[in-house]
Amino acid sequence: MKKIMVATDYSESANSSVQYGVSLANHFGSLLSLVSAVEEPYSAAAGALIDVKDHIRDEAMETMDKVKREVSGQLTSGATIDTHTVDGEPGPTITRVAKAKDYNLIVTGTKGSDAARELFTGSVANSVIKNSKLPVLVVPDKIPFREFRRILIAVDEKSLAGSHVLQPLIDVLSAYDAELIVYHGDEDGDGKGYDPRLGQYLGDVNHRFEVRSGKDDSIAEGIEQAVKLHDADLLVMIYHDRGFFGRLFNESTVSKVVFKSTVPLLVLQDV
Missing domain, CATH: 3.40.50.620 (HUPs)
Structure with a gap:
């Protein structure tokens, strides 16, 4: 960067x-x-x-x-x-x-x-x-500065265009020597739903996966709870610009998190 x-x-x-x-x-x-x-x-x-x-x-x-x-x-x-x-x-x-x-x-x-x-x-x-x-x-408005030591990325079920989408995140992880938690809200409870190539894309960076049932909470609330649970210093989301309805849903979720987040939000572009 x-x-x-x-x-x-x-x-x-x-x-x-x-x-x-x-x-x-x-x-x-x-x-x-x-x-x-x-x-x-x-x-x-x-x-x-x-x-x-x-x-x-x-x-x-x-x-x-x-x-x-x-x-x-x-x-x-x-x-x-x-x-x-x-x-x-x-x-x-x-x-x-x-x-x-x-x-x-x-x-x-x-x-x-x-x-x-x-x-x-x-x-x-x-x-x-x-x-x-x-x-x-x-x-977010008036939050105190914190170094990035633990980063949480919230991923959905959509596949990524390629490993390049995650490169800015990987660069930040390397520069700050930070830990990464990959969070996925599993609405149907089958333990699946995110891009299976994520582990490959992340390579050797320090990361672990966390899949949770999201049936009882909205997506935005589940992400907010995960950030608090892990005391994350940075939240990462991926913006998918694909198709009208998919984009509309994506915009709604990202917008809700933007307004409610208590930590900085890094939005990666899936292009």
């Missing part, structure tokens, strides 16, 4: 996203880009619109420079930092910039501050997850 984007509004709640971005950059020796999207404000007067937009952009750039100075002193192992302020609606703009600049990972939060006009809400995170082909790390 040589290029990491942190999409931030520089509110207090965005600090958690920045801290996780710094940690990842230090482990991988990455370029860490802090990116703020300036959405066009609503105004009936064209002149006022321009003035307000310029004010928001100037304020964002001023705060960006301050955060850059603070973060620069935290970078190690050859990691570097740059900043960008771009115009546009946050979700589509983040996705567009990440693709154009060949980033390897997007980090974003689930909530922005009122002062920043709540630009980075859960809906923005969901927009980035659904429209980007990159892995997305979603950091």
